[in-house]
Amino acid sequence: MEDKNKITIFGATGKIGKELLTFLSAAGITAIAVTRNKNKAKEMPSVEWVEANMLSKATLYNTMKNSKVVFLASSINDNFVEEQNNVIEVAKEQGVTHIVKLSSPGAVKNSPFFIAKLHFEVEESLKASGLSWTILQPNSFMQNWLGEFSETIKRERKIYEGTGDGKKPFIDTRDIAEVAFKILTNPAEHSNQTYLLTADEAVNYAEVAEAISNAIGDNVQFIPLTIDELEQRMKRKGMPPLMIQTFIAIAEGQRQGKATFTNTIVKDILNKPSRTIHDFAMDYASWFK
Ligand SMILES: NC(=O)c1ccc[n+]([C@@H]2O[C@H](COP(=O)([O-])OP(=O)(O)OC[C@H]3O[C@@H](n4cnc5c(N)ncnc54)[C@H](OP(=O)(O)O)[C@@H]3O)[C@@H](O)[C@H]2O)c1
Structure with missing residues (x-):
């Protein structure tokens, strides 16, 4: 058997995972993606792609046989808890010692929010597993703006959101990935810690519109929606009711000024300020033009 010196990345094609692979690859660390x-695999030096489905335990053994450290991320779906628990169980059987789990803020017992509730269940399994762990609870990603949000900017030069003037410390996925990279490569220092990850500063959508306007050299306007209008928009898109309920609660929180909390965890781990909306808007300007 080879030395267990590789790092396994679940969610490797996702928003955080693909950035994480760039850090690992640049450092010459072998990653099992x-x-x-x-x-969907993107070839990179020192990255080995493996096909597996978290829903099928049997496919997972091959992914962790040469790793001591695992990054666990995947998208929310009806089997989310089972899928993530499968990874934790196989990790234990395969001699993995530390898991870094991508979770979400507010993952507490009896959370009224569907997504946070699922993450809480997995956090509990991880804590009970006997493995060493680090839980990352990042704020909303700036890169969420690279979907429909960027399309309406391209088409109409408008941002539609239901958060009023409320601010939030949106975080760049590259910062989350870099934090994960630091932890995966030095897990002992972060053993059994839960980190709420925020940008250094909270901003509102008028400020986001201004940052994107500056980056593309054209005026982008923020159009505030009422919560009712927000709900109607999500219904028209066919989003499932539980998701709509969660996203409304998130928007309400920001609107009421309850989402402004920041900390210095990202800054402290990376030893540099977090990326700002101005950095994000400049780097992704082509998505909005
Ligand atoms: N967006 C936010 O603002 C935000 C904030 C806080 C926390 N989060 C959390 O972030 C997580 C999502 O991370 P992300 O945005 O980086 O991912 P993402 O872009 O949604 O991509 C999902 C990833 O999960 C993998 N995956 C899904 N089901 C799988 C399965 N059955 N077996 C193997 N792989 C599977 C996909 O791999 P393949 O398709 O290649 O198989 C893909 O790499 C969610 O748990 C969410 O709650 C998001």
Whole structure:
């Protein structure tokens, strides 16, 4: 058997995982990158792609046989808890010592929010597993703006959100990935810690519109929606009711000024300030033009 000196990345094709691979690859650390479909794999030095499905335990053994450290991320779906628990169980059987789990803020017992509740259940399994762990609870990603949000900016030069003037310390996925990289490569220092990850500063959508306007050299306007209008928009898109309920609660919180909390965990771990909306807007300007 080879030395267990590799790092296994679940969610390797996702928003955080793909950034994490760039840090690992640049450092020459061998990463086992997991995907259900290798056609999505991006070849990079020192990255080995392996096909597996977290829902099928049998496919997971191969992904962790040469790793001591694992990054656990995946998208929310009806089987989310089972999928993530499968990874934790196989990790234990395969001699993994530390898991870094991507969770979400507010993952507490009896959370009224569907997504946070699922993450809480997995956090509990991880804590009970006997493995060493680090839990990352990042704030909303700036890169969430690279979907429909960027499309309406491209088409209409408008941002539609239901958060009023409320601010939030949106975080750049590259910062989350870099924090994960630091922890995966030095897990002992972060053993059994839960880190709420925020940017250094909270901002509102008028400020986001201004940052993107500056980056693309054209005026982008923030159009505040009422919560009712927000709900109607999500219903028209066919989003499931539980998701709509969660996203409304998140928007309400920000609108009421309850989402402004910041800390210095990112800054302290990275030893530099977090990326700002101005950095984000400049780096991703082509998405908004
Ligand atoms: N967006 C936010 O603002 C935010 C904030 C806080 C926390 N989060 C949490 O972030 C997590 C998502 O992370 P992300 O945005 O980096 O991922 P993402 O872009 O949503 O991509 C999902 C990843 O999960 C993998 N995956 C899903 N089901 C799988 C399965 N059955 N077996 C193997 N791989 C599977 C996918 O791999 P393949 O498709 O290649 O197989 C893909 O790499 C969620 O748990 C969410 O709650 C998000």
